[in-house]
Amino acid sequence: GQAVLQVENLRCHFRTRKGLVKAVDGVSFSVGRGEILGVVGESGCGKSVTSQAIMRLIGGRKNETVEGRIAFHGRDLLSLREEQMRQLRGNRLAMIFQDPMTSLNPVYTVGRQVAEVPEIHARASRRSAWDTAVAMLRQVGIPAPESRAKDYPHQFSGGMRQRAVIAMSLASQAELLIADEPTTALDVTTQAQILELMKRLRDERGLSIILITHDLGVVAETCDTVAVMYAGMIVEQAPVGELFAGPRHPYTQGLLSSIPKPGSRERLVPIEGQPPSLLDLPSGCRFASRCPYVMDKCGGRIPPLFEAGPGHRSACWLEEERR
Numbered sequence: 368g369q370a371v372l373q374v375e376n377l378r379c380h381f382r383t384r385k386g387l388v389k390a391v392d393g394v395s396f397s398v399g400r401g402e403i404l405g406v407v408g409e410s411g412c413g414k415s416v417t418s419q420a421i422m423r424l425i426g427g428r429k430n431e432t433v434e435g436r437i438a439f440h441g442r443d444l445l446s447l448r449e450e451q452m453r454q455l456r457g458n459r460l461a462m463i464f465q466d467p468m469t470s471l472n473p474v475y476t477v478g479r480q481v482a483e484v485p486e487i488h489a490r491a492s493r494r495s496a497w498d499t500a501v502a503m504l505r506q507v508g509i510p511a512p513e514s515r516a517k518d519y520p521h522q523f524s525g526g527m528r529q530r531a532v533i534a535m536s537l538a539s540q541a542e543l544l545i546a547d548e549p550t551t552a553l554d555v556t557t558q559a560q561i562l563e564l565m566k567r568l569r570d571e572r573g574l575s576i577i578l579i580t581h582d583l584g585v586v587a588e589t590c591d592t593v594a595v596m597y598a599g600m601i602v603e604q605a606p607v608g609e610l611f612a613g614p615r616h617p618y619t620q621g622l623l624s625s626i627p628k629p630g631s632r633e634r635l636v637p638i639e640g641q642p643p644s645l646l647d648l649p650s651g652c653r654f655a656s657r658c659p660y661v662m663d664k665c666g667g668r669i670p671p672l673f674e675a676g677p678g679h680r681s682a683c684w685l686e687e688e689r690r
């Protein structure tokens with residue numbers, strides 16, 4: 368479908384006492400309407416920083432540089448004034464985090480917090496905002512929402528809190544939801560329910576979602592497309608089925624062989640070694656120190672994303688060898 372969000376050559380660099388940290392270093396991707404894009408990678412690969420840059424939660428301080436283009440419906444978010452950005456945030460653009468308490472205020476009832484969204488952004492009356500809140504809590508599967516709306520966040524379970532935060536983004540008419548490890552803290556059953564909810568919102572409301580996770584099982588279960596990040600860059604992009612059926616990048620292959628296949632008793636083979644320091648990146652392929660296929664040319668230039676199939680790209684010099 369048409370792109371709701373288009374990120375082009377995003378760079379997020381931080382000046383620190385130890386040197387320049389290139390947390391995100393030339394990332395491009397797009398998300399269509401009603402598409403769930405999974406962004407996967409180990410911790411520190413730049414997936415959270417990418418999402419914070421989209422929400423413009425970083426870039427404001429003197430030591431932070433955010434460059435490139437982040438177009439939301441064609442409008443570059445990086446060129447908006449803070450005031451314009453604030454109107455989009457919590458309205459057409461929403462974000463949820465691993466800890467739902469990041470977005471909930473412990474001193475107000477859940478219903479009041481959901482109702483605040485249409486009150487502020489749609490200038491709804493108190494009464495109709497409350498009705499909207501109850502309807503949204505019902506839509507995300509909170510039982511007896513009329514009475515649960517009067518509860519405080521601490522009276523909700525972790526899964527119910529995450530549902531409440533999703534209800535806030537629904538109340539806001541969000542078109543794009545960025546979910547950073549939204550189910551990591553939840554038990555398996557609750558996790559599955561939240562992922563089901565996200566798929567339902569994609570299907571019923573055409574909601575676009577960027578789902579950030581380190582969990583390939585979550586990606587397989589939920590996403591339409593995937594971007595695999597490594598050391599601040601995207602190393603592979605593909606439709607989800609393609610990625611699991613035929614991973615092209617050695618890093619992705621390593622990730623996939625380090626997760627168990629359902630019902631399999633095979634020993635897992637984790638990828639040996641560590642990603643390079645973002646303070647001191649190698650000149651060529653950033654995966655070279657861990658790659659079983661490393662060649663001379665890998666130390667030279669960073670491999671670009673080569674076309675590996677329809678919608679499938681891999682940033683590896685092996686693609687050039689295959690031609």
Ligand code: SF4
Binds near residue numbers: 652655661
């Ligand atoms: Fe391995 Fe070279 Fe491909 Fe990097 S470019 S993943 S080092 S083969």
Ligand code: MG
Binds near residue numbers: 414415547
């Ligand atoms: Mg993170």
